Every structure is written in C-alpha cells, then in structure tokens.
Amino acid sequence: MKILLCSLTLGFAVSVLSGCATSAGQNESDAAVSPPQLQPGTYSTPDGDRVWVLHPNHVYEHGTGLSGDQPQVTRGLWQFVPGTGQVVLVDDGNRHSELSLTRGNTLMLSGRGDAVALEYDDDTDPIEQDRPMDVCFMTMADAPLAYDSRIRRHLPVVMEEAYPALEAFYRETGKQPPESAAVRVQGHWVMDDAPDGGDDTLHLKVASVEGAAAGLASRCPGTALPGTYWSATRLGEMTVAPEQGQRELELQLNREGKASGFAGCNRFNGDYNRRGDHLALGPLASTRMMCPARSEIEAEYFKALDETRRFAIEGDRLYLMDDEGHTLVTFKAREIN
Incomplete structure (x- = not known):
C-alpha cells in the first residue's frame, strides 16, 4: 500500500480533504500547492491603532495612533520574500520584518507577545494625515x-x-x-x-x-542620467572594484535611447526605454570574447541590467532597481578623461 502524506504550505487556503485526496497515480505537479501571495491593500490591527498601506508600486505607509492626539506616519518600500512569508519594510535603509504571511494569506504582526492577525481591505488610498x-x-x-x-x-x-x-x-x-x-x-x-x-x-x-x-x-539628484559615464561600485551587495590593469564595469546612456558599456570582459550596446523613474535596458548585444576570470561577474552584471525596472539618482550616484526596489547595481558618475 502506498501512503500519501499531505502538507500545507504557508499562505494557501486549501482543505484537508482536497489536499490529501490525491490518488497514488496523480502527478506531483497536480498536487503542488501554490506559494503565498501578498496582495497590495490596507492592513490594520483589530483596534485600528496601526495601519499599513501597501501600494501596488511597492511603496508603503505605516500609520500609528491615527485616531489619537499624536498620529505618526512613516513611509518606505515593502518587499515580499517568497518561500519565507516575510514582508520586509525598508525605511531609509533600515529593514524591518515584523510582518509575515501565513496560512490563508493572512498577514500577521509579530514582535512582543502573541502574533496578531491583521484585517485586510483591498483599498490602497493613501493615509490623509499630514x-x-x-x-x-x-x-x-x-x-x-x-x-x-x-x-x-x-x-x-x-x-x-x-x-x-x-x-x-x-x-x-x-x-x-x-x-x-x-x-x-x-x-x-x-x-x-x-x-x-x-x-x-x-x-x-x-x-x-x-x-x-x-x-x-x-x-538630491545632481547628475543627468543620459550623457554621463557611470562606473559600477556595487553589484547587489557585493563591492566591485577592478584589479590593476582591468577596466571598470561601465554604463552609458545617450539622449537618443541607446545604451552601451563594458561588462568586465565584453562591450555591449542596445536600446533603453525610460518613462519617469522607470527604466528598461535591452535587448543588449555584446562582443564574444572569453575571459574565464571575469565570466561570473559579467553574467551577474548582465542579469542585473536585464532585471532593471527603475532607477534613482542621488548626488553623483545612480541606482538601478527591480520592481520591488531592490538595488541591483550602484554606479558613480566619473569624468571621461
């Protein structure tokens, strides 16, 4: 006799009967359970004292004491970590992870004492508190x-x-x-x-x-995106600095929608599309030189450029980011000798 064990992954509401009544011959893919999905919306504690508005563009607002004499509202970026259920709130570089998604797509507030289930509303109207x-x-x-x-x-x-x-x-x-x-x-x-x-x-x-x-x-933004020579200083969480005699990872964008640069071994060029803070690079074509010592960092660089969806400039720094606001590449403006 073949015994089938049933387990429920976080965040997916499924009945025991429907999840376990799987025939022995059914493909494993048919019995797979969908991962948790965090929906934008307004989440609040039952007493209404704390409110989180998770906007669809991955910006959040967190209000406390909104009905009292000293309301406070903070803001930042929210990021969902698939597979863990964690919701990370990034507030000016500070990361908080007191929210987590559990069974039935319920967002929980953890911390001191017992976890509290937050009430959900699909409305994403901003908090009207100055x-x-x-x-x-x-x-x-x-x-x-x-x-x-x-x-x-x-x-x-x-x-x-x-x-x-x-x-x-x-x-x-x-x-x-x-x-x-x-x-x-x-x-x-x-x-x-x-x-x-x-x-x-x-x-x-x-x-x-x-x-x-x-x-x-x-x-404050101090450098124009196009017409600037951008040299990479960080790739994700990794500092990138060329060894003596090596070239930097580069990116240049002109005002005609063309991108070019150097990825560690090969040069590349292609198109880019910008609308406001949104930025998409590619398709990009590159030369075909072989550089085993730099192949890994080149692959990571091309992957980051492909995943870029937003950008920001602060002073002489350029940040390329994905949809959730993760920084993929950090550049510094350089003078062209």
Missing part, C-alpha cells in the same frame, strides 16, 4: 516634481494648498531646473492622474513649507 517630509523639489512648468529619497522615487506635486509657498521657496534658493532644492514640508500623498497620461499615481500634496531640509542636499 506629516513632516524631506524632499528634493524642482519646479518645471506644469510638472513640478519632488524626489523622496526614502522611497527613491519622484512624485508629482499637486499645485494646490501650499504649493505657491513651495514654488516661492524654490525661487529663493536661486536654483534652476533641472536642479532641485532640499526642503521640509508638511504634507501627505494623494492619488491623481499621472502627468504623462498613464494610470493614477501617488502625488505629494503640501500643506505647509517649513524651510530647508538639513542634510538632504547631498541626496
């Missing part, structure tokens, strides 16, 4: 933008409420587009039409302007 936000602001005709280094994204700015004060602050700094000014505002996010006519996207709505944002200027 909070201090340090941003890099740039006015451009009818398309003002604010770069938020906590989420490494540019957000369109709603031209209402305290927007005239924000524009006046920018003029007083003496900046000119495409330069941006570091400023602290009180405001919150809203959903509105994308400036390029695409789907609704997050916008910044400013309630008041508090003044210059101390320490932020060095993280």
